[in-house]
Structures are given as C-alpha cells and as structure tokens.
Amino acid sequence: MDASIFLIQCLNALQHGLLLFLVASGLTLIFGIMGIINLAHGSFYMIGAYMAFALGPLVDRWAGGGFAATLLLCVLLAALLGYLLEAAFFSYLYRRNHLQQVLMTYGLILVFEEVRSLLVGNDVHGVPMPAWLSGTIPLGGVMTYPVYRLFISAVGIGVALLLYWVITRTRLGMMVRAGASNREMIGSLGIDINRLYRIVFAAGVALAALAGTIAAPVSSVYPGMGHGVLIVCFVVVVIGGIGSIRGAFLAAMLVGAVETFGQVLFPAAAGVLVYLLMAAILLCKPEGLFKQG
C-alpha cells in the first residue's frame, strides 16, 4: 500500500470511527445508566439523516439556507423527540425485564421504519453538500481528499471533547458517572433520577441524530440505514464495556479502523472481521475493555 493511499484510509477510518462513536456514546450511556437495551437507537441515526434530507430544502426556503442552521435544527428536534419519547414510552420500560425491553424497542424499530416509509417513501435520496465544504484538498501527488469528510471528523472530535468535559468536569457529568456505576445508589442519595434519565436519553438521541445528519451527504439516505449502524454500535458498546464513554471511544476507533482497512485489504471477509474482533476481545475480557462499576 502506497503512503498516500494509506493516509487516506487512515483519515477514512478516523471519520468512520468518530461517526460510530457519536451513535455508540448515547447507546452506552442509555445502556449503562438506565439499563435499557435500546434496539431502536439505530432508528435515531436514520431519523437524523432523513431530517437532513427533508428539512434542508425547507431551511433553504424559509430561513435563507445554511447548512449549520439545518444541523442545529435537526439536533434540537432530535433532542426534543428523545425527551418526549423518554417521557411517553421509555420511562415505562425501566420496570420491565431486559427481554421485554428488547422486544418493545424491536417493535419501535418497525414503527419508525414504516412511519419513515409513509412520510418520505422508500427511494434512495442524495443530500447536497454545503458549497463551502464541498472542495477537496490535495494529498501528495495525484490524490485528493474531500473537505467534507475532514469536517465530519472535526465535528466528531469536537463532540468527543465536549462530552469528555461534561462528564469529567461538570455536576451533570458527575451524576452520569455515578449513575453508570450504581444507579440504585444515586437514586437513594436524593438525586432526581427521572430528570437525569430524561436528559441522558435526549442527549443520546441528539448525538445519534447528529451522526445521521452529518453523514447524510456522504452516505445518502436509504431505508434500513439505521440497522447496520445499530448492530455495529452494539459491537462498539460491548467491546468498550457497557456504560463507559472512554471505552466506547476507543472501541469505535478500533472498529472504524478494522472496518475501513478490512474493506481495502480483505474485501471478501470485511463483514466478518468486526465480529471476529469482538469475539476475540470478549474471550479475553468477558465484560469489555472498560467495564464500569
């Protein structure tokens, strides 16, 4: 492999891993703090991407356009959706056992996919890239690299740093960490656990939708796009250790690299590699790399 191709693949791996991290961070927090196995989390990624497709033209017409405005609108709407969903549906799941949670969120996937089909249809759609990000930069000789992919990586790194700051330096982050290691205990210490759950859930949905929104111009939007992401993100969460943001970050980078380089080096076995990686890691560390609590 030539040095510039290697560099490009490294950048792709970074971008892919960061996108996975955005989805997986919410999943691991919801998993770790509320103890909910949320199969519908991939749907939030799908919803983010479809919002970018559906709302982009509207923002252009009514608000004079702007990619940043669309992005902000999508994330806010997703956070609102997460907040309402937690209040209306997920708060009910806490009292049920894991199996029933799995089934009810499985039912929710079907509902989301079909509502999407009713509203937007089943066609594959492209989402336009903003003009100021659609260029490429030269990369050693004849190779170039799209600026938009660098933008995705930048957003991912920004969000990861923000999350790190919130979790390690703020009061909310302290509650989140306490919740991930012992959720019965912090409830008995007088912390409003329902409010914490609602905020964490809304944030998780917003992060997944953000990933979908910024990925849409690269991946286009298509039916079932949430399913593949969901399963890979579960792999990330399990490799990283449930409830650990740091674990999710490292695992997302690892999975991103394995998937990207697998596609290039062993195209026939690319799909299998991630699962082999997960099996190997769980055999050495049955509770993931960074188990909380």
Add this chain to the structure above:
Amino acid sequence: MKQTSKLIPMAVLLALAAFPLLGADYYTGLAVKLMIYAIFALSLQLLVGGAGLVSLGHAAYFGIGAYAAALLSPESEAAGLAWLLGAAVLGAAAYALVTGALALRTRGVYFIMVTLAFSQMAYYVFHDTDLGGGSDGIYLYFRPQLSLGGWQPFDLDQPGVYYLFVLACLAFTWGFLAMLARSPFGAALAGIRINEQRMRAAGYSTFPYKLAAYVVGAALAGLAGFLYALKDGFVTPELLAWEQSGLVLLMVILGGMGRLGGAVLGAGALILLQELFQSQAIFGDYAQHWHLPLGLSIIALVALLPDGLVGLPAQWRARRRAAAPPADAPEAAPAPAPAPAMPLHGEPHA
C-alpha cells in the same frame, strides 16, 4: 387437569393432520410456515425458557440448516432425505458447538451480543462470498427423497405428504423437548436458569450442560431451516439476519417463556398477525405498510401480557379474583395473588 393437559395436544395434532383435507391450498401453505416457525421457536425455548440463555443469534442455525439443504442438493436430481437432513442438523450443531463454547464464557447482555456477533459472521459469510450465491440466494430444485433400497415409503413432492412430514417433525420436536424437560438433564438446566451459582455449589459442572443445551437447540433450529428450504425451494442470507433472530425471540417471549405451548402459540400469533396485516383484501394499499401495525401490536402485546399468551388464563383468573367483592366469596383468600415480580436483571444473586 392432568387428563386434559394430555388431551389438548393430541386433539391439536389430529386437527392439524386433518387440516389439508379442507383443500384450501393457501391456508395449508400458511399452516406449513406456521409449523416450521413453531419448531424454530421451540428450539429457542430450550435455550431461553429451559436454560435461561437468551440468544439473539438463533437465526444462524436456522439459516445454516437451510443452506446445507440447498448447497448439498444436486441440481439435476433429488438427494437422499436421510443424509441431507442429517447434514443440515449436524452442520447447525457443529457451528453451535464451536461458537457456543466461546459464547458461553460470557453472560447476560454480553451473551446476547456475542451470539448476535456469531450469527452476523455466518450472515456475512453467505452474504458476501459466492458460497451460496451471495446476496441473491440459491435455489433448491428437487426436494430430497427417502429411498430404502429402491423402495420409496413416501414422496415429499406431494404437498400433502410434505405437510404431514413437517407436522411429524413438529410432533417429534415437541415430544423430544417434553421428554428432555422431565429428564435429569432438564432438571439441571432449570437449576442453572434459576441459580447457576447454587448449581455449581451443588457440584454440577454447569458449562457442559449449557453447551449441550445450546447445541441441541441449534440442531433443532437446523431442522426447522431444512424444512423451510424445502418449502419454497429458495434460500437467501436474510434467513440468518438479526431481524430473524429477533423475530423468533419475540415468538418465545410473546407466547410465554418456559412452556412448550408458549413457543408454538407465539409462533402462531406472530405469523398470523403478519399475514393479517399484509392482507390486501382488508387493508388495501395500506397493506404494504404492514410493519407499522405489526410493530404497534408487538409493543402492545408485550406491555399487556408480561407472562405471554400462555400466561393469559392465569392473568385473567388473578384479575377476576382481585375484582370479586369479598361478600360473594367469603371463604376465598382475601389477598389477590400478586403478579410475579420480574427481576430487573436476569442474573440471580449469589
């Protein structure tokens, strides 16, 4: 009570055997599909309800059984039934032996994810390589035939015979699992499900029991997959997809965990709901959006029936007892039986 509990399965068996005589081909085909999924759900019931092992990768064994049937059948003539069936069942069991030995090192949520991972591996092997025709799938042109030294006791190409063959497999699976549940092996599995630590303290090496249950469950799922391949003569990687694993897990939970009847009821309810919502005659153009009512029904059913369909009579009885005024039944126990509390975490405490 004891007598009726034996009579009901016999009556159902006889009614099912007589069903094709009605001559409704569409419904006969539907009944075949239902029975195949009932076998599939029963095989998972052994793991989930029997040993407390929640697998989200059970479709892999169903798919391997189906692919074994399609790949090992010659294109121009019928294969031998006995060895093709054996290959399908043993193929599924062999994959389960290897992956189960690894997956059973983990527990709880991690076990769910590792089984999912191993089934996704099998999915991608069939989806991304040319082994089984890639994502397009593969055809099975001739149903296998049983031949004993040139004599054919039955011909699976006849729809009625194939129907009875599937029914016989279902009856075999039910009988086998019922026998297993009553055996010392089944009792050991129940002990592991309820409190594995205590079983180990009692001197049981629990790992071989769990592995044996995992392999037997996979072998029966392979049988269901084999029958499914014969049904349509067409096998695609989607048979191994995680949605399929979710569907069969749903059947087990919806029907009721730990009871053989639950798995069959759950399979029946889900397949019939799918057929209902896909019906153009009832829903017209909206029938293409059948996932929406199906998803909503799944949520509603799981919410309303915590013990599954099979627990419904008990749930009703408890409700009626709770609603009855004490003056009507002075000798009845004053406190209504509380619904069994579901532990939040599946794992027992040491």
